[in-house]
Amino acid sequence: MTPLSAISVRAKLLFVVLVTAASALLISGAAMLWYELQNFRRAGVNDLTAQAEVIGLAAAPALQFLDPQAAKEYLELLEAKRNITSAAIYTVNGSLFASYTAEGGEVGFPNLPEIDGHYVDGNELVLFRRIVAGDEIIGTVGLRARYDLAGRMLDYLRILGGVMLVSLAAAALISHRLQRTITKPISAVTSVARRVMEQRDFSLRAPKSTNDEIGLLVDAFNGMLDELGRRAERLEHSVREQQRAEEDLRQLNAELEDRVEARTSQLAAANRELESFSYSVSHDLRAPLRAITGFANLLWEDHKDRLDEEAARKIGIIRGQADRMGVLIDDLLAFSRLGRKSMEPVALDMSDMARACFERLTRDGAGATPELRIGRLPPAEADRNLIEQVWANLVANAVKFSSKIEKPVVEIGAIVEERENIYYVRDNGAGFDPRYRHKLFGVFQRLHDESEFPGTGVGLALVQRIVNRHGGRVWADGQPGEGATFHFSLPRESGND
Amino acid sequence: MLNAVLRAGLRALLACAVLCAGTAPAQAPGSAPEQSIKAAYLYNFGAYVHWPELALPPGEPLTIGVLEDELVAGELEEITRERHVNGRAVEVRRLAADDPLDGLQILFVGGERADVPSELAADAQARSILVVTESGGGLGGGSAINFLLVDQRVRFEVSLDAADASGLAISSRLLAVAERVLPRSVP
Numbered sequence: 001m002t003p004l005s006a007i008s009v010r011a012k013l014l015f016v017v018l019v020t021a022a023s024a025l026l027i028s029g030a031a032m033l034w035y036e037l038q039n040f041r042r043a044g045v046n047d048l049t050a051q052a053e054v055i056g057l058a059a060a061p062a063l064q065f066l067d068p069q070a071a072k073e074y075l076e077l078l079e080a081k082r083n084i085t086s087a088a089i090y091t092v093n094g095s096l097f098a099s100y101t102a103e104g105g106e107v108g109f110p111n112l113p114e115i116d117g118h119y120v121d122g123n124e125l126v127l128f129r130r131i132v133a134g135d136e137i138i139g140t141v142g143l144r145a146r147y148d149l150a151g152r153m154l155d156y157l158r159i160l161g162g163v164m165l166v167s168l169a170a171a172a173l174i175s176h177r178l179q180r181t182i183t184k185p186i187s188a189v190t191s192v193a194r195r196v197m198e199q200r201d202f203s204l205r206a207p208k209s210t211n212d213e214i215g216l217l218v219d220a221f222n223g224m225l226d227e228l229g230r231r232a233e234r235l236e237h238s239v240r241e242q243q244r245a246e247e248d249l250r251q252l253n254a255e256l257e258d259r260v261e262a263r264t265s266q267l268a269a270a271n272r273e274l275e276s277f278s279y280s281v282s283h284d285l286r287a288p289l290r291a292i293t294g295f296a297n298l299l300w301e302d303h304k305d306r307l308d309e310e311a312a313r314k315i316g317i318i319r320g321q322a323d324r325m326g327v328l329i330d331d332l333l334a335f336s337r338l339g340r341k342s343m344e345p346v347a348l349d350m351s352d353m354a355r356a357c358f359e360r361l362t363r364d365g366a367g368a369t370p371e372l373r374i375g376r377l378p379p380a381e382a383d384r385n386l387i388e389q390v391w392a393n394l395v396a397n398a399v400k401f402s403s404k405i406e407k408p409v410v411e412i413g414a415i416v417e418e419r420e421n422i423y424y425v426r427d428n429g430a431g432f433d434p435r436y437r438h439k440l441f442g443v444f445q446r447l448h449d450e451s452e453f454p455g456t457g458v459g460l461a462l463v464q465r466i467v468n469r470h471g472g473r474v475w476a477d478g479q480p481g482e483g484a485t486f487h488f489s490l491p492r493e494s495g496n497d
Numbered sequence: 498m499l500n501a502v503l504r505a506g507l508r509a510l511l512a513c514a515v516l517c518a519g520t521a522p523a524q525a526p527g528s529a530p531e532q533s534i535k536a537a538y539l540y541n542f543g544a545y546v547h548w549p550e551l552a553l554p555p556g557e558p559l560t561i562g563v564l565e566d567e568l569v570a571g572e573l574e575e576i577t578r579e580r581h582v583n584g585r586a587v588e589v590r591r592l593a594a595d596d597p598l599d600g601l602q603i604l605f606v607g608g609e610r611a612d613v614p615s616e617l618a619a620d621a622q623a624r625s626i627l628v629v630t631e632s633g634g635g636l637g638g639g640s641a642i643n644f645l646l647v648d649q650r651v652r653f654e655v656s657l658d659a660a661d662a663s664g665l666a667i668s669s670r671l672l673a674v675a676e677r678v679l680p681r682s683v684p
Binding site: 058060061062064065067133135136 | 544
């Protein structure tokens with residue numbers, strides 16, 4: 001960036017005018033100076049030549065008739081010509097015939113003439129000219145005159161400088177007045193532009209005072225302001241709309257969250273009520289059941305001799321069903337108790353636990369003991385009683401559903417993944433129809449008939465509940481007649497409730 | 498052009514070889530240097546005297562007669578060879594005492610005689626001839642110009658009356674360098 005680009009248009013215009021004027025003046029001044037100097041020289045030479053001619057003409061008889069005194073008298077007439085400092089006349093054979101030196105003139109003439117012509121010697125002009133009479137050269141006249149070229153030039157430059165100063169001042173004044181017609185509309189536009197930038201007020205308009213390029217600029221500027229104003233309005237409008245939409249969305253979200261929270265707490269309350277209800281129901285059912293069992297037993301022990309076979313069988317059914325109901329109530333109590341029981345996570349050796357569980361369940365089981373295939377299981381950090389319950393339920397299921405085939409196999413293994421350990425129990429028993437997979441883990445949901453495989457339908461629901469409480473998942477794969485695999489996962493990081 | 502100038506300069510130098518002697522003081526009256534200066538003066542007079550047209554018709558050469566002075570005549574012949582006065586050729590004629598003056602414009606009467614013979618003077622006056630003498634007695638007897646010896650230098654005096662009588666006009670420039678000009682007698 002040149003410093004010129006930072007100054008105002010006014011100053012630039014003034015600068016341009018002054019530089020132009022100064023250049024024009026300098027060029028014309030230089031031309032005139034050159035012309036003047038040429039002229040000065042020519043005039044000096046012409047003047048001196050004329051003088052030499054006159055002297056030559058006058059002094060011709062003196063030369064011809066050998067009268068140096070007369071020649072000297074002619075030369076002394078040059079006293080009237082102040083610029084001539086010295087003069088001399090030579091005879092045709094080159095000897096000094098007569099000479100003259102003005103007052104103050106110091107440099108005389110040599111004893112010999114020089115060839116015709118003129119030259120500048122210091123600040124003097126020297127001229128030699130032949131004296132001709134008829135068609136013959138009869139002598140030479142020499143003149144030496146002041147030739148103050150430097151003084152002349154100095155005078156001229158002084159005048160030129162003065163003229164330039166006055167001209168530039170006049171140019172500055174005139175340009176100052178005239179450029180208002182240009183700069184006034186520009187500064188009007190500029191001030192409006194500045195106000196627009198400062199106040200963001202697009203309703204401002206620049207006044208149009210000329211029909212030239214600046215007028216066009218003003219029109220274009222105003223047109224742009226129109227467009228800007230329109231766009232700003234549109235933008236503001238759309239921004240407002242967007243803000244409103246965002247506000248609506250936020251409100252909706254808040255409402256939804258409130259509703260979810262309300263529903264969740266309602267659900268939790270309902271759940272709690274349900275749990276306490278089922279707990280109290282199970283608990284309260286126990287007393288009449290104990291009475292039924294107790295009296296059935298008394299009836300059997302006190303009167304079995306008088307009972308015929310049919311009565312004995314029916315009492316047996318009553319006792320069996322009462323027992324079964326007792327088991328059901330126990331399971332229900334266990335299940336509902338699970339929600340209130342606090343967990344105590346400890347390090348567990350899952351391999352030991354699974355194997356011990358299998359052995360306990362098959363120790364006095366009827367039928368064939370299934371083959372156990374167990375791999376190395378990763379340890380877990382969980383509540384001992386609850387996880388024992390999980391193993392017990394899953395292994396019992398596997399033993400139960402594989403009990404009716406010839407070579408039952410129960411396989412227990414694990415898959416170690418990045419975030420969790422997945423344990424599974426597989427059997428080659430009855431399997432299930434995958435269409436009803438979602439029912440497997442529901443309370444009292446059973447896929448097999450009670451007479452075929454006895455059970456309460458609480459076991460798997462209990463498993464799911466325990467695993468979920470530990471932060472894991474449960475799922476199952478299987479096909480009818482091809483066995484089933486039950487998986488449960490536990491997170492690897494301990495402490496996850 | 499330059500050649501012409503050089504040639505003219507060279508010629509002038511040769512001519513001045515004669516003249517320059519004149520700047521030196523003459524040795525004795527009638528001596529060779531003195532007579533040669535007088536011869537040069539005679540030649541130069543031609544340019545400053547105006548003759549009536551009858552006496553010097555256009556195209557005619559300027560004729561200088563020298564009466565009984567072989568030194569001047571010889572010198573003059575030497576000087577004027579191939580030179581011109583106002584565009585005219587210059588002729589030199591040696592004259593004896595009784596020779597006719599036909600066609601002369603300048604007549605030099607040499608010798609220290611006191612006066613020009615009156616018949617000769619009258620004849621010359623009638624023919625508008627410029628009579629030049631070298632008389633120690635000064636102007637007189639029809640002589641218009643008389644040579645003098647001043648401080649060993651050849652000067653001359655002029656009689657305007659004599660010139661007027663012959664119908665001759667003598668340039669004031671010549672008069673300016675004359676030693677003496679006899680003023681016109683009041684008519």
